[in-house]
Amino acid sequence: QVQLIESGGGLVQAGDSLRLSCAASGRTFSDYAMGWFRQAPEKEREFVADISWTGLSTYYADAVNGRFTISRDNAKKTAYLRMNSLKPEDTAVYYCAARTAKSIVGITSTSAYSSWGQGTQVTVSS
Secondary structure, three states: OEEEEEEOOEEEEOOOOEEEEEEEEEOOHHHOEEEEEEEOOOOOOEEEEEEOOOOOOEEEOOOOEOOEEEEEEOOOOEEEEEEOOOOHHHOEEEEEEEEOOOOOOOOOOHHHOOEEOOOEEEEEEO
């Protein structure tokens, strides 16, 4: 399995931007598609975005489409989530995850992902 560590979270105001990073170690990073999920207090973990192993295919949840951008750098073994125009409802713990079905996107179920990071808190104040 691949080990994942997220970073880049913080406290921001509505309308601000943040970039989250997910650093991978262990197995070959390009063997995996990557996804971002988030979990707000007392809510289930929800899909945010995913990206194929090449980085050429991406898919977004409706709630973030047009505001968030997922990307990856296989040479650096890192995935990113650029978040623009942040809203208070974006407040959550954000997790990156890896799955071995690496060429397709739009995989929104948590059960499809075999490796998870510990999460990074994003808080958006109004």
